[in-house]
Amino acid sequence: xxxxxxxxxxxxxxxxxxxxxxxxxxxxxxxxxxxxxxxxxxxxxxxxxxxxxxxxxxxxxxxxxxxxxxxxxxxxxxxxxxxxxxxxxxxxxxxxxxxxxxxxxxxxxxxxxxxxxxxxxxxxxxxxxxxxxxxxxxxxxxxxxxxxxxxxxxxxxxxxxxxxxxxxxxxxxxxxxxxxxxxxxxxxxxxxxxxxx
Amino acid sequence: xxxxxxxxxxxxxxxxxxxxxxxxxxxxxxxxxxxxxxxxxxxxxxxxxxxxxxxxxxxxxxxxxxxxxxxxxxxxxxxxxxxxxxxxxxxxxxxxxxxxxxxxxxxxxxxxxxxxxxxxxxxxxxxxxxxxxxxxxxxxxxxxxxxxxxxxxxxxxxxxxxxxxxxxxxxxxxxxxxxxxxxxxxxxxxxxxxxxxxxxxxxxxxxxxxxxxxxxxxxxxxxxxxxxxxxxxxxxxxxxxxxxxxxx
Numbered sequence: 001x002x003x004x005x006x007x008x009x010x011x012x013x014x015x016x017x018x019x020x021x022x023x024x025x026x027x028x029x030x031x032x033x034x035x036x037x038x039x040x041x042x043x044x045x046x047x048x049x050x051x052x053x054x055x056x057x058x059x060x061x062x063x064x065x066x067x068x069x070x071x072x073x074x075x076x077x078x079x080x081x082x083x084x085x086x087x088x089x090x091x092x093x094x095x096x097x098x099x100x101x102x103x104x105x106x107x108x109x110x111x112x113x114x115x116x117x118x119x120x121x122x123x124x125x126x127x128x129x130x131x132x133x134x135x136x137x138x139x140x141x142x143x144x145x146x147x148x149x150x151x152x153x154x155x156x157x158x159x160x161x162x163x164x165x166x167x168x169x170x171x172x173x174x175x176x177x178x179x180x181x182x183x184x185x186x187x188x189x190x191x192x193x194x195x196x197x
Numbered sequence: 198x199x200x201x202x203x204x205x206x207x208x209x210x211x212x213x214x215x216x217x218x219x220x221x222x223x224x225x226x227x228x229x230x231x232x233x234x235x236x237x238x239x240x241x242x243x244x245x246x247x248x249x250x251x252x253x254x255x256x257x258x259x260x261x262x263x264x265x266x267x268x269x270x271x272x273x274x275x276x277x278x279x280x281x282x283x284x285x286x287x288x289x290x291x292x293x294x295x296x297x298x299x300x301x302x303x304x305x306x307x308x309x310x311x312x313x314x315x316x317x318x319x320x321x322x323x324x325x326x327x328x329x330x331x332x333x334x335x336x337x338x339x340x341x342x343x344x345x346x347x348x349x350x351x352x353x354x355x356x357x358x359x360x361x362x363x364x365x366x367x368x369x370x371x372x373x374x375x376x377x378x379x380x381x382x383x384x385x386x387x388x389x390x391x392x393x394x395x396x397x398x399x400x401x402x403x404x405x406x407x408x409x410x411x412x413x414x415x416x417x418x419x420x421x422x423x424x425x426x427x428x429x430x431x432x433x434x435x436x437x438x439x440x441x442x443x444x445x
Contacts, residue, residue: 031278038270042263051256064259071266072273079278090244093251101215140253155214159250164218165211177207184210188239191246 023088030078049096056100056162104162143193151186205229213243349439370406385421
């Protein structure tokens with residue numbers, strides 16, 4: 001697997017075996033302006049992209065707007081996708097998450113953010129729901145369950161909640177140093193549990 | 198540990214979940230990332246991990262999204278590939294503002310493609326069109342240009358690209374039904390101090406109206422569209438069929 005002595009590229013996490021490489025290839029065609037290849041990419045990734053954005057942004061109309069921006073960005077920037085740095089799925093989902101976070105950070109004034117805090121109480125259920133919706137649900141759930149409560153909460157609030165680590169530290173009442181460590185340790189544990197190389 | 202900045206290294210997790218909201222802190226971490234292979238590997242592994250979390254949140258997108266995206270794709274030019282200058286550092290994450298501006302630009306470009314396709318019919322028109330296009334382009338190319346689209350209550354959509362720096366905006370419409378006999382569509386700048394007439398929408402061609410340039414945009418203005426008697430009114434006489442918020 002070790003290509004050219006560098007570390008192996010991600011094998012399309014969250015996708016059925018083989019689909020990841022197909023996506024990488026498809027994105028290569030998209031980079032050369034192939035609209036039909038883009039339609040295939042859309043069909044494979046629009047659900048994850050939209051679902052993730054919904055989870056972070058919550059408002060359906062805004063989520064749709066952000067999803068459209070993200071997918072158009074995938075088309076426009078496909079020429080800059082570098083498979084050596086990670087899989088196509090990871091590239092697209094990273095863009096989606098950043099855009100979603102940008103939207104909640106720029107659009108939400110402090111008041112709006114406070115309103116969302118009340119919604120946070122339900123976030124555990126939300127994640128369970130989300131996880132249920134996915135093909136990978138068992139594995140992801142088992143891996144999330146393998147974390148300490150603090151790790152799980154930190155990652156959930158930061159990733160699905162779109163909060164900065166400072167905000168998460170405030171919400172959980174722990175120090176900045178602790179939160180950085182918890183997020184990192186939790187992600188490393190998740191990574192090992194999921195068998196991501 | 199022979200890491201130069203162990204505290205920076207700790208940020209890998211927060212970075213991977215986009216949880217560093219302090220621009221300078223993120224820039225510092227990215228700078229560190231470029232020189233720390235171990236951190237780069239770690240962040241990549243984490244990105245692959247969060248991808249799984251993302252997939253676990255999959256949800257069916259709204260059915261109309263596919264058509265919208267594919268239509269936007271068919272009229273959007275792709276960025277040229279980055280030419281590798283051998284030792285060029287991995288592409289840093291651009292700062293938030295430029296990225297927002299870039300999104301606006303991308304959308305503006307999509308609009309401009311639509312707009313220019315409905316322009317240009319005869320040679321005489323071409324000259325007018327050129328002058329108009331030049332003025333329109335100044336707005337579309339403004340660094341602070343933003344795009345807003347709204348459905349109108351009469352059907353179809355109105356789109357504005359606006360720039361407060363240029364004190365101007367460009368409006369076009371799609372699939373707006375023709376106004377009733379003896380009527381026209383009139384634009385208004387709805388300001389907090391007062392309402393100003395902002396010109397008439399031209400007749401649609403192939404479902405699109407050519408771009409109208411509106412000057413004198415001030416902070417706090419919104420853009421309204423009403424149905425008025427032919428020739429237009431000096432004040433709106435009907436309720437707007439759409440109001441476009443022009444947020445800063």
